[in-house]
Amino acid sequence: MDTRINLQIISPDGGGNTSPTEMIAKVEQLIRPGPNGETPKYQLLEGNEIWFVIDTDDWGDDIDKLRAYTIERDDMNVAQSNVCFEVWLCFHFSPERQNFNGMHTAQGWKDHLNEVVKPGGFDSQRHPLMIKSAIDAAAENYQEEDDRPLLASTQVFRLGN
Structure with a gap:
């Protein structure tokens, strides 16, 4: 949506481990010279950022x-969502924090998102156009303790900004 931004999503190889410690290892592998002095895949230049988006x-x-x-x-x-990424996705459709039975589990959020977004759930091609309202809603409803989001809050709006 902004040609000045080059976003690259780096996923684990073969859908593997996405734990925070494994993500650190992956980033280190990509930004540090190899064991024999190989050029890293990514060179962080001034203004570049790495964001870890975690549940x-x-x-x-x-x-x-x-x-x-x-x-x-x-x-x-770090942009953390509590409980899961679907918290962020719900803010694309509602300006308020969600409150429902099952909100303490990732599966509860996945099921809830499919109820909020009918038919068919979140559409990654169409719904990102709602990012401005999602940023505003998530920021307005953000609650934290020690820079960690409380239940039904997300920091992904920081990345959006």
Whole structure:
């Protein structure tokens, strides 16, 4: 939506482990010279940023390790959703924090999102056009403790900004 922004999504190889510690290892592999001096795949230039977009549901202490890894770096950020990424997606359709039975689980959010977005659920081709209202709604409803989102909150609006 902005030609000045070049967004590259880096997923684990073969749909593998997406834990925060595995994401750190993947980033290190991509931005550091190889063991024999090979040029890294990505060279971080001034103004470049790496964003770790994570859920809260499964990672426990690994989230603290990821935050410790990024805290000293101006070019790395964490955008955490509590419980899961679907919290962010719901803000594309509602200006309010969601409250429903089952909201403490990722599956509850997935089911809820399919109820909120009919027919067919979130459409990754069409619904990102609603990002401005999602940013505003998520920011307005954001609640945290120690820079971590509380239940039904997300930091993904920071990445959107």
